[in-house]
Amino acid sequence: MLYCADCQSLCAGGERCPFCGSGRLRPVRPGDPVLLCSASQEEEGPIAGALGDAGIPYLEKTEAAGGVTSIVLGRSRSAGVRVFVPYGERERGRGILRGIGFLKDDPPARTAGEEAEEKRTDEKSGGAPAGGKGRKAARIFSILLFLLAVAAVAILTDALIDRLRFFFHW
Numbered sequence: 742m743l744y745c746a747d748c749q750s751l752c753a754g755g756e757r758c759p760f761c762g763s764g765r766l767r768p769v770r771p772g773d774p775v776l777l778c779s780a781s782q783e784e785e786g787p788i789a790g791a792l793g794d795a796g797i798p799y800l801e802k803t804e805a806a807g808g809v810t811s812i813v814l815g816r817s818r819s820a821g822v823r824v825f826v827p828y829g830e831r832e833r834g835r836g837i838l839r840g841i842g843f844l845k846d847d848p849p850a851r852t853a854g855e856e857a858e859e860k861r862t863d864e865k866s867g868g869a870p871a872g873g874k875g876r877k878a879a880r881i882f883s884i885l886l887f888l889l890a891v892a893a894v895a896i897l898t899d900a901l902i903d904r905l906r907f908f909f910h911w
């Protein structure tokens with residue numbers, strides 16, 4: 742794991758920092774401050790409190806929320822706080838954030854059983870027996886219509902030939 746001394750980001754490798762483009766990458770050390778989380782200013786209090794209680798040193802930086810709004814109104818409400826902890830304490834810090842409900846665990850993956858259940862419901866609604874019967878009846882009806890049409894054409898053709906015969910005195 743490499744550490745960018747300029748923006749305190751971690752990256753897997755490469756010559757330049759993927760976040761700020763700095764070339765000052767070096768292997769991360771346990772004491773390097775790394776980003777633990779970004780929080781709103783309301784959330785920052787409990788996070789700082791929980792980290793302090795756990796004895797994890799942390800560092801806070803107010804996110805630069807540039808733009809006219811923040812100049813006119815002072816710190817805009819969207820301005821967040823970035824909380825940094827030493828690299829060696831990052832996992833513990835994350836555990837603490839989870840503990841206070843700030844970091845949510847990834848939603849649990851759906852079990853295979855649930856997916857199978859869903860599939861079964863699909864099949865049920867798709868191939869309902871009543872629908873099958875209806876479709877069969879419609880098919881028979883369309884075949885009958887077709888036969889009727891063929892018969893009609895045959896009859897008409899006969900009639901036409903009769904008329905032509907009459908007309909040309911065959």
Ligand SMILES: [Zn+2]
Nearest residue numbers: 745748758761
């Ligand atoms: Zn960087």
